[in-house]
Amino acid sequence: MISEKMVKALNDQINAELYSAYIYSAMQAYFLSVNLDGFANWMSIQTKEEMTHADKFYKFINERNGRIELEAIAKPQKDWKNALEVFEAAYKHEQYVTGRINNLVELAKAEKDYATESFLKWFIDEQVEEEANALKIVEMLKMIKESAGSLIMLDHQLAKREFEKD
Numbered sequence: 001m002i003s004e005k006m007v008k009a010l011n012d013q014i015n016a017e018l019y020s021a022y023i024y025s026a027m028q029a030y031f032l033s034v035n036l037d038g039f040a041n042w043m044s045i046q047t048k049e050e051m052t053h054a055d056k057f058y059k060f061i062n063e064r065n066g067r068i069e070l071e072a073i074a075k076p077q078k079d080w081k082n083a084l085e086v087f088e089a090a091y092k093h094e095q096y097v098t099g100r101i102n103n104l105v106e107l108a109k110a111e112k113d114y115a116t117e118s119f120l121k122w123f124i125d126e127q128v129e130e131e132a133n134a135l136k137i138v139e140m141l142k143m144i145k146e147s148a149g150s151l152i153m154l155d156h157q158l159a160k161r162e163f164e165k166d
């Protein structure tokens with residue numbers, strides 16, 4: 001039996017994951033506007049991943065016989081100064097999401113809801129990867145600084161990212 005409090009917290013996480021998708025879609029649009037199509041591709045894959053995260057919560061709530069409730073999604077930021085600023089924002093956002101997942105685990109433990117605690121394990125591991133992926137590109141962009149040639153090379157590399165459904 002899942003508590004109403006836990007269902008509410010999981011529903012809030014559906015919203016947070018969809019908001020993440022929205023943020024990354026806005027970042028994709030920014031990169032398209034400055035002709036960095038490889039960076040835009042990376043963001044497009046990230047958007048899809050966030051939607052699968054939302055879907056995992058959606059399905060889990062239903063499996064536990066909870067009621068799925070969708071809320072409005074906030075408007076994301078539209079513009080950034082450069083690629084580094086975008087990826088610093090993405091990294092910061094992933095750290096925020098990690099904090100949210102940790103809070104969900106704390107709540108599941110407090111509620112003695114072992115099924116939810118077990119379900120959240122996948123997200124604990126996923127957040128390690130999410131933070132590492134964003135931070136790696138932040139570090140590369142810091143090395144690149146103002147070099148247009150290196151930025152274009154990285155753009156080509158990021159164009160290769162593909163969506164992997166797990």
Ligand code: FEO
Nearest residue numbers: 017050053097130
């Ligand atoms: Fe759904 Fe990027 O964490």
